[in-house]
Amino acid sequence: MIVEHLTLKNFRNIPFGEFFFSDKINIFGGNNAQGKTNLMEALACALEKSFRTLRASELVPDGSRLSPEMSVDFRVDAYPEKINILSCRIDGSYIKRKINGINYKEAVKLYPQLKVIVFIPEDLYIVKGSPDMRRELIDETADMMNKKHHVVSSNYLRILRQKNTFLVNSEKRGISETDQIQLSVWNEELAKAGVNVTCGRKKYFSTLSNYTSEFYSQLNNNKEKLTLKYHSSVFSEEEYENAQPEEMYEIYSRKLEEKTERELAVCHTLVGVHRDDIEFFIDGRPARDYASQGQIRSAAVALRLAQAKMFRERWGEAPIIILDDVLSELDETRRSFILSHIVESQVFITGCNKNDFAKIAEARRWEAENGVFTQIDR
Numbered sequence: 001m002i003v004e005h006l007t008l009k010n011f012r013n014i015p016f017g018e019f020f021f022s023d024k025i026n027i028f029g030g031n032n033a034q035g036k037t038n039l040m041e042a043l044a045c046a047l048e049k050s051f052r053t054l055r056a057s058e059l060v061p062d063g064s065r066l067s068p069e070m071s072v073d074f075r076v077d078a079y080p081e082k083i084n085i086l087s088c089r090i091d092g093s094y095i096k097r098k099i100n101g102i103n104y105k106e107a108v109k110l111y112p113q114l115k116v117i118v119f120i121p122e123d124l125y126i127v128k129g130s131p132d133m134r135r136e137l138i139d140e141t142a143d144m145m146n147k148k149h150h151v152v153s154s155n156y157l158r159i160l161r162q163k164n165t166f167l168v169n170s171e172k173r174g175i176s177e178t179d180q181i182q183l184s185v186w187n188e189e190l191a192k193a194g195v196n197v198t199c200g201r202k203k204y205f206s207t208l209s210n211y212t213s214e215f216y217s218q219l220n221n222n223k224e225k226l227t228l229k230y231h232s233s234v235f236s237e238e239e240y241e242n243a244q245p246e247e248m249y250e251i252y253s254r255k256l257e258e259k260t261e262r263e264l265a266v267c268h269t270l271v272g273v274h275r276d277d278i279e280f281f282i283d284g285r286p287a288r289d290y291a292s293q294g295q296i297r298s299a300a301v302a303l304r305l306a307q308a309k310m311f312r313e314r315w316g317e318a319p320i321i322i323l324d325d326v327l328s329e330l331d332e333t334r335r336s337f338i339l340s341h342i343v344e345s346q347v348f349i350t351g352c353n354k355n356d357f358a359k360i361a362e363a364r365r366w367e368a369e370n371g372v373f374t375q376i377d378r
């Protein structure tokens, strides 16, 4: 997809902005805290979701009751002559979006090509940071390949929250026989949902893992091999690889049952897909313990490139890519690698350091100052 035009107003520190983008590379320079990331967030938020917050109310300019509004004109390769208009308005904590006047939820089904891959400095901690980031990575990848995965994983989290609330409450009042029954009902639901999440993740994990390894090897002149491994908190390696859904359900239920006593004592669910993790190995050694800063950065670059490639293969179109403040965190080799591998995508790059962009020849450029963007390439 290509974003041709964006207008926005009242988005965080940006009072107003209008942009006619290049369908290749768009660069936003300027000092820190001027609004570059805010602009990227506005674009991502209009198209899909913010990459900084789950609370829409944060996007409202401080101290005001204004409504942030964005309007995006975009094209998809499948119908190149058609310009689509996406409007987005934030009222308090509600985000209302429409595509060509149709409610977003319905309209987006017609536009599976609509996708933003965001690469932010926090990604550089993916290998060593908290497991949530890695679970999010695989869920986000599965969502992008199959929209149903999002429904499945949200359902799991809803049941998990309800069960955990139940565990907390039962501690206060002591557990009765009916509580025991109630708990086994939660566990049954949780096992079903957990198996669905496991299968949804598993379906795309090996492709993500293979593509990431390929990009990593290219980035390191085939000198090192990166491998990814999914760690299930429920299934053994053998079970994860080979068990069929019915068998998985039985194993999952049994594991939950075994933990019941302990869960009642600690008041939360101790086993399940919310505790799974992905481990990275470089030449067979756990990257978390052994990898250098550079190796970890390569892995992060490779992961985002792998996602973009998977998306392209699945939907036949390149996603748009936002590189927010990451180029300055990468050395020259990784920087040019990433730039030469995203040529099919429309790219939005931000950074403070002009030298990072010096080698990018064909690009449209803006400078941000205090929430105001000025185009500087003309």
Ligand SMILES: Nc1ncnc2c1ncn2[C@@H]1O[C@H](COP(=O)(O)OP(=O)(O)O)[C@@H](O)[C@H]1O
Residues within 6 Å of the ligand: 011, 012, 013, 030, 031, 032, 033, 034, 035, 036, 037, 038, 039, 058, 059, 060, 061, 062, 368
């Ligand atoms: N809701 C908001 N209202 C007004 N200003 C905000 C809001 N949220 C963040 N800001 C301001 O935006 C600026 C940061 O913008 P950002 O886009 O992150 O900067 P950068 O150019 O470094 O990427 C900061 O000055 C911050 O205080």
Ligand SMILES: [Mg+2]
Residues within 6 Å of the ligand: 033, 036, 037, 038, 324, 325, 350
């Ligand atoms: Mg920034």
